Amino acid sequence: MHVVMExxxxxxxxxxxxxxxxxxxxxxxRIRFVNTYIIHERVLNALSDNTLEEGIRLVSITDGxxxxxxxxxxxxxxxVYKIMPQKIEELIVLEINASEEDEKITRTPLKNQMIQFALxxxxxxxxxxxxxxxxxxxxxxxxxxxxxxxxxxxxSTDWIIWKSSHDLEPxxxxxxxxxxxxxxxLTLNRVQYSSPDSISCLSWLxxxxxxxxxYVAFGTFTxxxxxxxxxxxxxxxxxxxQRVLSHFSIACFLSHCGWNSTVESVSNxxxxxxxxxxxxxxxxxxxxxxxxxxxFDEINNKVDQFFGGDVLKERDLHFKEVIxxxxxxxxxxxxxxxxxxxxxxxxxxxxxxxxxxxxxxxxVKALLQRGSINELISLVSIPDGLExxxxxxxxxxxxxAMPKVMPQKLEALIEKINSTECEKIVCVITDYGxxxxxxxxxxxxxxxxxxxxxxxxxxxxxxxAKKLVDDGIIDNDGxxxxxxxxxxSPTMPKMSTKHLVWRCIGDSTTQKLMFQSTLQSxxxxxxxxxxxxxxxxxxxxxxxxxxxxxxPIGPLLASNRLGKSAGHFWPEDSDCLSWLxxQQxxxxxxxxxxxxxxxxxxxxxxxxxxxxxxxxPFLWVVRQDITQDIEQTYPEGYKERVKxxxxxxxxxxxxxxxxxxxxxxxMSHCGWNSTIEGISNGVPFLCWPYFAxxxxxxxxxxxxxxxxxxxxxxxxxxxxxxxIGKKVDLLLNDERYKTRALILxxxxxxxxxxxxxxxxxxxxxxxxxxxx
Numbered sequence: 001m002h003v004v005m006e007x008x009x010x011x012x013x014x015x016x017x018x019x020x021x022x023x024x025x026x027x028x029x030r031i032r033f034v035n036t037y038i039i040h041e042r043v044l045n046a047l048s049d050n051t052l053e054e055g056i057r058l059v060s061i062t063d064g065x066x067x068x069x070x071x072x073x074x075x076x077x078x079x080v081y082k083i084m085p086q087k088i089e090e091l092i093v094l095e096i097n098a099s100e101e102d103e104k105i106t107r108t109p110l111k112n113q114m115i116q117f118a119l120x121x122x123x124x125x126x127x128x129x130x131x132x133x134x135x136x137x138x139x140x141x142x143x144x145x146x147x148x149x150x151x152x153x154x155x156s157t158d159w160i161i162w163k164s165s166h167d168l169e170p171x172x173x174x175x176x177x178x179x180x181x182x183x184x185x186l187t188l189n190r191v192q193y194s195s196p197d198s199i200s201c202l203s204w205l206x207x208x209x210x211x212x213x214x215y216v217a218f219g220t221f222t223x224x225x226x227x228x229x230x231x232x233x234x235x236x237x238x239x240x241x242q243r244v245l246s247h248f249s250i251a252c253f254l255s256h257c258g259w260n261s262t263v264e265s266v267s268n269x270x271x272x273x274x275x276x277x278x279x280x281x282x283x284x285x286x287x288x289x290x291x292x293x294x295x296f297d298e299i300n301n302k303v304d305q306f307f308g309g310d311v312l313k314e315r316d317l318h319f320k321e322v323i324x325x326x327x328x329x330x331x332x333x334x335x336x337x338x339x340x341x342x343x344x345x346x347x348x349x350x351x352x353x354x355x356x357x358x359x360x361x362x363x364v365k366a367l368l369q370r371g372s373i374n375e376l377i378s379l380v381s382i383p384d385g386l387e388x389x390x391x392x393x394x395x396x397x398x399x400x401a402m403p404k405v406m407p408q409k410l411e412a413l414i415e416k417i418n419s420t421e422c423e424k425i426v427c428v429i430t431d432y433g434x435x436x437x438x439x440x441x442x443x444x445x446x447x448x449x450x451x452x453x454x455x456x457x458x459x460x461x462x463x464x465a466k467k468l469v470d471d472g473i474i475d476n477d478g479x480x481x482x483x484x485x486x487x488x489s490p491t492m493p494k495m496s497t498k499h500l501v502w503r504c505i506g507d508s509t510t511q512k513l514m515f516q517s518t519l520q521s522x523x524x525x526x527x528x529x530x531x532x533x534x535x536x537x538x539x540x541x542x543x544x545x546x547x548x549x550x551x552p553i554g555p556l557l558a559s560n561r562l563g564k565s566a567g568h569f570w571p572e573d574s575d576c577l578s579w580l581x582x583q584q585x586x587x588x589x590x591x592x593x594x595x596x597x598x599x600x601x602x603x604x605x606x607x608x609x610x611x612x613x614x615x616x617p618f619l620w621v622v623r624q625d626i627t628q629d630i631e632q633t634y635p636e637g638y639k640e641r642v643k644x645x646x647x648x649x650x651x652x653x654x655x656x657x658x659x660x661x662x663x664x665x666x667m668s669h670c671g672w673n674s675t676i677e678g679i680s681n682g683v684p685f686l687c688w689p690y691f692a693x694x695x696x697x698x699x700x701x702x703x704x705x706x707x708x709x710x711x712x713x714x715x716x717x718x719x720x721x722x723x724i725g726k727k728v729d730l731l732l733n734d735e736r737y738k739t740r741a742l743i744l745x746x747x748x749x750x751x752x753x754x755x756x757x758x759x760x761x762x763x764x765x766x767x768x769x770x771x772x
Contacts, residue, residue, distance in 0.1 A: 324351075385406065410437060429450075433517065435521065450527075455675075488542075491542030658681040686728065
């Protein structure tokens with residue numbers, strides 16, 4: 001099914017129709033979104049990569065105006081009704097011929113003295129009617145005639161939809177029973193139109209106390225004369241308004257009262273002038289002087305009245321209660337906890353997401369390109385205890401530094417947020433293992449949940465670590481007495497003692513430190529009120545039996561909630577998706593090794609030559625730090641030889657890549673996030689684990705679920721090109737791997753669908769959080 005959508009060509013109309021288009025596209029409806037040439041160009045320039053739902057195509061038609069005429073509302077309105085109908089008709093004919101689908105178009109109406117249509121509607125002064133506010137009589141008549149025509153045209157439409165809700169305007173909808181309200185909560189997943197330089201204002205807001213900042217914005221048409229503009233604070237060209245309004249530092253909104261701005265402020269706890277001041281009574285109106293100017297003194301008096309009186313105290317803050325989340329500062333931990341935050345925000349819960357200062361900068365930089373975070377999530381940061389130049393890939397040093405600095409900083413952050421009536425932290429969700437964060441929550445009498453981002457099998461291993469000591473399998477430092485294969489339960493994967501998670505991280509000192517940390521984390525379950533994990537009963541029934549106190553809520557994937565992933569440390573190269581479009585179905589090898597894996601020159605070259613040897617298309621994620629002197633490490637002439645079938649990118653939108661029909665298999669480091677992303681898309685694996693829990697996940701993939709093959713090292717510890725070529729052929733020539741992967745995919749995805757175990761668990765978790 002195709003739908004053609006054509007907004008009136010000003011931003012206040014384009015934005016809400018685009019939100020509706022996004023929502024329709026999520027429900028499988030294909031959209032042709034028609035803008036004028038000039039608006040089309042502006043929208044394209046403002047859009048970040050991948051901010052439109054798949055299924056929306058932006059097209060354009062002429063408005064017949066010179067550039068100087070587009071801010072003259074009369075001229076613009078006249079051309080919309082004289083020139084554009086023919087152009088839109090021509091476009092629809094083209095679309096019908098191209099798709100053989102029926103197309104339908106919808107538009108909207110208005111009305112006119114001191115009157116009140118219903119007791120629950122605002123009193124209206126005729127001088128404030130929309131056409132009366134225009135200063136030219138001919139233009140007033142033109143607009144009024146157009147609205148009368150619009151009312152008549154409504155009889156020919158199948159639906160009248162309006163961006164509002166019964167809760168906001170019960171009286172209006174009583175008078176217009178045929179109108180269907182589209183709830184303003186749709187704005188929470190808006191396409192971002194702000195420029196990267198304007199997004200920097202969010203960092204500026206982070207530096208201000210809660211409920212201290214006045215946000216001033218007048219839409220796209222308001223023009224102030226020189227007498228009304230004398231001095232300003234922080235000035236930006238066009239900010240990400242919903243994110244600004246949801247920021248904890250915002251106290252009030254000085255607004256032109258456009259309807260988009262009004263519902264955005266309502267959606268964020270703030271709140272058309274009559275509604276705001278007279279009906280809802282959540283704002284103050286500015287009065288003009290004899291010259292028609294709102295003076296400095298008037299603004300100053302009203303701001304003082306707002307901040308010093310009952311307006312601020314009695315404001316209905318819809319999202320007053322806030323959840324604070326804090327991950328371990330590594331990408332494999334940040335991404336799944338960000339998914340938890342996104343899911344909570346999708347349920348109307350406001351989240352403050354705390355990163356280390358180092359990671360915060362990287363994530364914000366990546367998000368400037370992606371523009372994909374939910375508007376109810378605020379990103380903040382605290383120091384991690386390391387100096388700017390220290391190696392944060394040294395997990396031992398990082399884990400040792402964090403408890404010395406971060407607890408005090410976290411406590412200070414919570415006190416800062418709680419020191420105002422604007423927001424209050426009611427729950428802390430922390431990464432499993434951050435014992436100090438749970439202790440802060442306990443000290444401040446805030447309920448808490450620990451989130452385990454890895455496989456439940458690893459949690460079961462952690463819980464049973466002391467038993468391994470008691471059974472004589474390992475000593476008190478976690479070192480095995482001998483190399484052997486163990487199995488915690490018959491329904492769990494087997495694991496080698498040389499691959500116990502603490503034995504696969506850093507040097508011997510770091511390994512001992514990690515084991516002691518593992519033993520201490522067992523006590524953590526007693527500190528947290530809830531324990532949740534990124535898995536499901538369908539994936540790990542045995543492990544979850546051993547970890548019976550853990551609530552599985554996964555797999556947590558952006559694709560499951562019709563959203564976009566966030567929390568990545570690198571900007572994504574989305575051009576690779578267009579490249580994949582050119583490949584045959586199930587033809588392409590996707591290669592990605594996460595954020596920590598590094599190779600020496602020999603192994604990197606063997607991998608490159610192995611991919612060449614397969615003679616198949618491949619998409620290879622090559623981070624700049626995956627090996628030293630990356631450009632000099634490729635085999636001589638390699639890029640030229642493989643350019644027709646190989647593509648190398650710095651970082652890829654992995655969930656979109658794995659869901660692409662051209663992808664045949666996934667050569668992976670077997671991190672848990674990558675593992676569940678591959679499973680959720682029914683893709684078989686080639687396993688190349690690097691460290692930590694990745695060997696346990698490899699055992700799941702190859703031995704337990706049987707949806708992949710291991711890549712074996714030779715005696716020198718290198719995976720050779722011949723091994724790569726051989727295993728690719730074995731995997732892709734045996735349909736049983738793909739069949740098993742598809743069966744596991746169906747079982748896994750069912751858990752997060754309505755009525756699934758993980759969905760029920762998450763719903764219960766949300767209910768628990770909301771028990772304020």
